Amino acid sequence: MKVRTLLSAICVSALALAAVPAHAGATFEAVKKKGFVQCGVNSGLPGFSAPDEKGVWKGIDVDVCRAVAAAVFGDANKVKYTPLTAKERFTALQSGEIDILSRNTTWTVTRDGGLGISFTGITYYDGQGFLVKKKLGVKSALKLSGATVCVQSGTTTELNLADYFGLHKMKFKPVVYDTADETVKSFEAGRCDVLTSDQSQLYALRSKLAKPDSAVVLPEIISKEPLGPAVRQGDVEWFNIVRWSLFAMIDAEDLGVTSTNVDQMKSSSKNPDVKRLLGVDVIKHGLGVPDDFAYKIIRLVGNYSEVFERNVGAGSALKIARGQNALWTKGGLQYAPPFR
Amino acid sequence: MAAVPRQPDLPPPAAATGALGWVRRNLFDSPLNGALTLLAVYLLYLVVPPFVEWAILKADWSGTTAKDCSRAGACWVFIGVRLNQFFYGFYPVAEQWRVNTCLALLVAFVVPLFIKRFALKQWLGAVLLVVYPVVAFHLLVGGHFGLAHVETSKWGGLSLTLVIAIVGMVAALPLGILLALGRRATNMPVLKALCVAFIELWRGVPLITVLFMSSVMLPFFLPEGMNFDKLLRALIGVALFEAAYMAEVVRGGLQGIPKGQFEAAAALGLGFWRSTILVILPQALKLVIPGIVNTFIALFKDTSLVLIIGLFDLLGSIQAANSDTNWLGFSTEGYVFAACVYWVFCFGMSRYSQWLERKLHTGHRR
Numbered sequence: 001m002k003v004r005t006l007l008s009a010i011c012v013s014a015l016a017l018a019a020v021p022a023h024a025g026a027t028f029e030a031v032k033k034k035g036f037v038q039c040g041v042n043s044g045l046p047g048f049s050a051p052d053e054k055g056v057w058k059g060i061d062v063d064v065c066r067a068v069a070a071a072v073f074g075d076a077n078k079v080k081y082t083p084l085t086a087k088e089r090f091t092a093l094q095s096g097e098i099d100i101l102s103r104n105t106t107w108t109v110t111r112d113g114g115l116g117i118s119f120t121g122i123t124y125y126d127g128q129g130f131l132v133k134k135k136l137g138v139k140s141a142l143k144l145s146g147a148t149v150c151v152q153s154g155t156t157t158e159l160n161l162a163d164y165f166g167l168h169k170m171k172f173k174p175v176v177y178d179t180a181d182e183t184v185k186s187f188e189a190g191r192c193d194v195l196t197s198d199q200s201q202l203y204a205l206r207s208k209l210a211k212p213d214s215a216v217v218l219p220e221i222i223s224k225e226p227l228g229p230a231v232r233q234g235d236v237e238w239f240n241i242v243r244w245s246l247f248a249m250i251d252a253e254d255l256g257v258t259s260t261n262v263d264q265m266k267s268s269s270k271n272p273d274v275k276r277l278l279g280v281d282v283i284k285h286g287l288g289v290p291d292d293f294a295y296k297i298i299r300l301v302g303n304y305s306e307v308f309e310r311n312v313g314a315g316s317a318l319k320i321a322r323g324q325n326a327l328w329t330k331g332g333l334q335y336a337p338p339f340r
Numbered sequence: 341m342a343a344v345p346r347q348p349d350l351p352p353p354a355a356a357t358g359a360l361g362w363v364r365r366n367l368f369d370s371p372l373n374g375a376l377t378l379l380a381v382y383l384l385y386l387v388v389p390p391f392v393e394w395a396i397l398k399a400d401w402s403g404t405t406a407k408d409c410s411r412a413g414a415c416w417v418f419i420g421v422r423l424n425q426f427f428y429g430f431y432p433v434a435e436q437w438r439v440n441t442c443l444a445l446l447v448a449f450v451v452p453l454f455i456k457r458f459a460l461k462q463w464l465g466a467v468l469l470v471v472y473p474v475v476a477f478h479l480l481v482g483g484h485f486g487l488a489h490v491e492t493s494k495w496g497g498l499s500l501t502l503v504i505a506i507v508g509m510v511a512a513l514p515l516g517i518l519l520a521l522g523r524r525a526t527n528m529p530v531l532k533a534l535c536v537a538f539i540e541l542w543r544g545v546p547l548i549t550v551l552f553m554s555s556v557m558l559p560f561f562l563p564e565g566m567n568f569d570k571l572l573r574a575l576i577g578v579a580l581f582e583a584a585y586m587a588e589v590v591r592g593g594l595q596g597i598p599k600g601q602f603e604a605a606a607a608l609g610l611g612f613w614r615s616t617i618l619v620i621l622p623q624a625l626k627l628v629i630p631g632i633v634n635t636f637i638a639l640f641k642d643t644s645l646v647l648i649i650g651l652f653d654l655l656g657s658i659q660a661a662n663s664d665t666n667w668l669g670f671s672t673e674g675y676v677f678a679a680c681v682y683w684v685f686c687f688g689m690s691r692y693s694q695w696l697e698r699k700l701h702t703g704h705r706r
Contacts, residue, residue: 208668
C-alpha cells in the first residue's frame with residue numbers, strides 16, 4: 001500500500017512539473033546569467049548554417065543568433081550552437097535546451113498554435129521551386145506534365161509537389177530519395193528530368209552539379225515557406241528582443257546604415273531615424289537591452305543586406321537574387337516597423 | 341636379360357606448373373568457371389580503371405580552396421583542408437594535444453598486451469579498464485588541474501566516433517556477461533525474468549529509436565532546467581543497447597560448454613563465481629570471439645547514427661562539411677574518405693579477432 005502511495009505521489013508531481021508553463025519570462029534572465037545565447041541551428045544547410053574549415057558556424061540563420069548575442073551582450077560571439085535535425089528542433093526549444101530556434105523553420109499556423117512556440121519574424125521568404133535540365137528547353141513549370149521528379153522524402157516538399165501537379169491536372173512520376181545529396185546525384189545521372197526543393201536550396205544543389213550551367217531554376221514558386229526564428233511561447237520579453245534584433249538589421253538596410261559606415265553615421269548623421277536607430281537620440285524602447293543595441297548589431301553582424309549577400313547572395317557561392325527578400329521599397333517583402 | 345636403362349624423370353607438362361598451371365587449375369578448370377572468370381575480369385575493367393583515374397591520376401592533391409581543384413578528378417584538397425575537423429570536430433585547436441595524449445596513452449597501454457611474455461599483463465589490463473577511463477575523461481573534459489573545460493558539444497569527428505565505440509565496447513562486454521549469466525540462472529527466477537525482460541526490450545527496438553528517445557523524449561520527463569549532457573545520454577543508450585546483444589552472444593558461448601565442465605568444476609569444490617570465472621567463461625568467451633567482434637564491428641559502424649541527435653561523429657562532420665557554401669559538390673570525396681577510415685578500423689578489428697582465435701586455439705576447434 002505504501003509503495004503504491006509513493007508511486008502515485010511521484011506520478012502526480014511529475015505531471016505537475018510537466019504542467020508548469022515553460023520558463024515564463026525567464027529566458028532573458030537565464031541568458032544573461034549564463035553569459036551566452038544557446039541557439040538551435042541546422043546541422044548543415046548551405047548558406048543557412050554550416051561550420052567552415054575552422055569549425056566556425058556561418059550562415060543567415062547563424063547570423064540571426066549572432067545579432068541577438070550582439071544586442072544582449074555587445075559581443076556577437078557569445079553564442080553556442082546546438083545542431084538539430086528537423087525532428088528534434090521543436091522539442092529542443094520546448095524543453096529549454098535552446099533559447100532560440102533559428103533553423104530554416106517554416107512559419108505555419110499549426111506551429112504557432114499547437115507547439116507552444118512563437119515565430120518572431122521572417123529572415124528569409126522561401127518557396128518551393130523546380131530545377132530542370134537546360135536541354136529540355138522548358139521555361140515554365142506548367143509545361144512539366146509527364147516529367148519524372150526527384151524529391152526528398154518525408155518533407156512538405158513531397159506533399160506540395162503532389163498538390164501542385166494535381167491542381168493543374170498534370171501527370172508526374174516521383175523519384176524519392178532520402179538526402180539532398182542523393183537527389184542531386186540522381187538528377188545529374190539523368191534518373192529524373194526535374195528536381196524540386198525549396199528555392200534557396202535549389203541554388204545550392206545546382207552548384208553541386210559538375211556543370212552548374214546545364215540546369216536552370218524555373219521562375220514558378222509553388223508554396224510559401226517563410227523561414228524565421230522562433231522562441232518559447234509566453235516569454236514576451238525574450239520574444240521582443242529576438243524580434244527587434246532582426247528588425248534592427250532590416251531597418252538599418254532601409255536607412256543605408258552598414259557595418260562599414262555605422263560609426264561615421266553615428267557621429268555625423270542628421271537623419272532623426274538613423275539617430276534613433278543607433279541610440280544617439282535615446283528612445284525608451286523598454287526591451288531590456290542597451291539603448292544602442294541596434295548599433296552593436298550593425299557594427300558586429302551587419303545590416304540585412306550584408307548578411308544576405310555574404311551568406312546566400314552575390315558574395316557567396318550560391319548567388320541567390322534578393323527577389324522576395326528585397327526591401328519593400330525595392331519590390332520585395334522585407335519590411336520592419338520603425339524605431340521610435 | 342638386358343637391363344632397360346632408366347629414363348630420367350620428365351618435368352610435369354608446362355601447362356600444369358607455374359603461373360599458367362595455377363590459372364588453369366583455379367580460374368579455367370571448367371567452362372562455367374572460365375565464363376565467371378571472364379565476367380569478373382570484365383567487371384573489374386569497368387570499375388577499377390575509371391576509379392583509379394578519378395581517385396589518383398586526375399585528382400588534385402594540393403591547394404587550400406575549392407578553386408585549386410580542376411574537377412576533372414577527385415579533389416582531395418577538400419579532405420586535406422577539413423582533416424583537422426574530421427578528426428577533432430570542434431575541439432579547440434590549442435587543446436587538441438589532450439585528445440592526442442589520450443590516444444597515445446591508449447596505445448601505450450594496449451601494445452604491451454600483445455607482447456607474449458610481458459609479465460604484468462593482468463595489472464596492465466586492470467589499469468587500462470579502471471584507471472585509464474578516469475584519466476581520459478578528465479583529460480578530455482578538463483575543468484581541473486589548470487585544464488580548460490571543453491564541453492562535449494565541441495567534441496566531434498573521428499575522436500568522437502572512437503569515444504562512443506570504445507565506451508560502448510568496454511561497458512557492453514561486462515554488462516553483457518552479467519546479463520547472460522543472469523538469464524541462465526534458473527534457480528533465481530526473479531533475476532532471470534529481469535534479465536530476459538531487459539535483453540528482449542533492448543533487442544526489440546532499433547538503436548535509432550533508443551538514441552531518439554534519449555535525446556528527444558527524455559528532456560520531457562526531466563524537471564525544468566535539468567538537462568544532462570547529450571553525449572552522456574547517447575553513450576548510456578549505446579552501452580545498454582549493445583549489452584543486450586552482447587548478452588545473447590555470450591549466452592551462445594555458455595550453451596556451447598559441455599555439462600561435464602560445470603560438474604567437474606563443482607567436483608573440485610569451486611563455488612559458482614570461481615567456477616564461472618576460472619572454468620566456464622574462459623572457454624565460453626573463446627568460443628564466441630567471432631560473435632563478440634561481430635557485435636563490436638557493428639557497434640563501431642552504428643556510432644554514425646548519433647548524427648540524428650545532432651552529434652557530429654566522423655560521418656556527421658563530413659556531411660556538415662558538405663554543406664559549406666565554399667565547398668559544395670565534393671560529397672563523393674567525403675564519403676570515399678569516410679568509407680576508407682571505417683574500413684581500416686573494421687578490418688583491423690576483424691584481423692585482431694582472427695589472431696586472437698589462433699592464439700587461444702587449444703585443440704578444441706569444432
